[in-house]
Amino acid sequence: MPDEATATLRRDLQALRTLVLRAGSGDTGTALAHVRNRLLGYRDEENLPPAPAAVQDVFRGIGEAARSVLGLRIALDGPQDESDDTPATARSREELDAEDAAIDSAEEPSEEEEKGLRRPTTRAAVQVAVGSALAIVGGELLSTQRWYWAVLTCWIVFLNTSSTGEILVKGYRRLLGTVFGVVAGIVLAGLVGQHTVTAFALVLVLIFAMFYVAPLSYTLMSFFVTAMLGLLYTLLHTYSLDVLLLRVEETALGAACGVVAAALVLPVRTDRRTNELLGTVLERLADVTEAAVGQLSGGPADELLDKARDLDQALADLRAATQPLTHPVTPLRARRHTARYVVALLETCAYHARTLAATAELLPTHPSIAADPRLRGAAGRTVRNIETIAARVEDEHAAARVETGPSIASLLGSDAGTPRYGRITDRVLRHLERLDEAVVGLARPLGVPVAEPRA
Known part of the structure; x- marks a missing residue:
């Protein structure tokens, strides 16, 4: 140095x-x-x-x-x-x-953040506390040794749920999986109960299956858990048919306590929850569409991938929240068809919006995709329609109407001597038009009035 x-x-x-x-x-x-x-x-x-x-x-x-x-x-x-x-x-x-x-x-806290008992975490804590108290009392009456099964079920049905309908569906799925798991446990205990090595191997297989199917089906996970318990009690020489039947009873009691607490203590209706999430999806859809069209029109680059991920997450939340409405056992058939139709249309809209965003990301490097300033005005109707539907979902008395009219391609007009290809690809036009059609299609099931096309 x-x-x-x-x-x-x-x-x-x-x-x-x-x-x-x-x-x-x-x-x-x-x-x-x-x-x-x-x-x-x-x-x-x-x-x-x-x-x-x-x-x-x-x-x-x-x-x-x-x-x-x-x-x-x-x-x-x-x-x-x-x-x-x-x-x-x-x-x-x-x-x-x-x-x-x-x-x-x-x-900085959000200005719209709810406080007190209206806050989601506080409301859930009160509901779980009430449900657990009911489960402890009822479980103790059923069994002084296995009462915790009812409490555990009550806790589980509140996990990752936000409305009474979601809790009801989750409790039903847990009970259904437990019932079939008890049947499987009885059968397996009778077949391999005297073969310790085989029973131990099956326990390991069931544990693997339990974690493997957990993200896919809550019913199957409950099935494998209960079947595994039947074999485990056999290995521990504590197997009893009464114990497995008691598990069904405690599970049913815990699920019922959770549903009662959710329905009577600070309830959140499924309609309210789905409307909030629907508004969020429409807001994210408008953001992605406007940003993608802006970039395809020659505007500055935006965080399109992040906006698309936010849209996907909002749509996944809505899909989960509508499960009580789309479940096969729901008695409200008309609402079930409407909910499925709306979610399907939103998935179509999200697909075309994601594709527009992906195309806009390729704009600086792809030789066949060039910015076209005419796009911003042509696609403005689609963004306005999305905002109109979102306003109607938030306030059913909103008087705005969904606009209809000529196709996106015809709105672009033509520049003398300038071919369309090279300024904007047919792929972008196709996705814009499909998105516009899907957004207009959302108006009917959501009760949004549609304006007559201008002459």
Whole structure:
């Protein structure tokens, strides 16, 4: 290491120590500002002294440490005198201000966030507490040793559910899986009960199947859990038909306690939950469509992939929330068909919106896809229709109507001497038109009036 670089490094480390010791002291002398400016300058490559690469890394570290000290000083002493700032110091201040703004925006509570008993987590906690109390009392009456099965079922039916209908469906699926699991447990215990190795191997197989099907079917998971318990009791020489039947009774009791608590204590109707999620899906759909069309029209690049992921997540939440309405055993057949039709149309809309977003992402590199400014105006009707439907879902008294009219292709018009291909591909037009048709199709099942086409 050259002697000059060593001396400079020692001097600057001592200067950094001084900055740290003076932080929060209120000292705003000019000499201290010059020391700070010199150390912050090491964040720029051109200010690094000639030295080996490893030593230059140390100088860079000193610059970053000085930036941290500057942030600490601002936090402790408040606004600083910026008259002596160098460009490097000014840039560091701007970075710290941007970080503070980002942290503040992330910590700000949403204005629409519900409070008290209307808050989802608080409401769920009260419901679970009431349901658990009922399950403990009822389970104790059924069995003083196995009462916890009812409580466990009550807890489980509340997991990842947000409405009374979802809890009802989850409780039904758990009970159905338990009933068939008891039958399977009885059969397997009779067949392999005297063969310990075989029974142990089947227990392992059932455990694997339980975790394998968990994301796919809650009913199947409950089936494999109960069948595994039948074999496990056989291995432990505690198998009894009465115990397996008691499990069915405790499961039914726990599910019933959960449903009763959800229906009577701060209930959330399935209609309210699905309407909230439907509004979210429509909002995300409008965001993706508008951003994709804007980029295809020559506008600035946007976070299209993130917006598309948000749309997919909102649609998945809606699909889960409509399960009580689309379940085969629901007695409301008309609502079941309507819910399935609406979800299917939304999935169609999401597919075309995702494709538009993916096409827009290819715009800078794909030779056959070029920006066309005419797209923004032609696709504006589709975005307005989505917003109209969302407003009607939020307020059923909204008077807006869904617009209809000529196809997207005819709205583009034509430029003399300019072929359509090369400015916008047929693929983009096809997806825009299908999206527009699907959005208009949403109006009828959701009760949104459709305006007559203009002559």
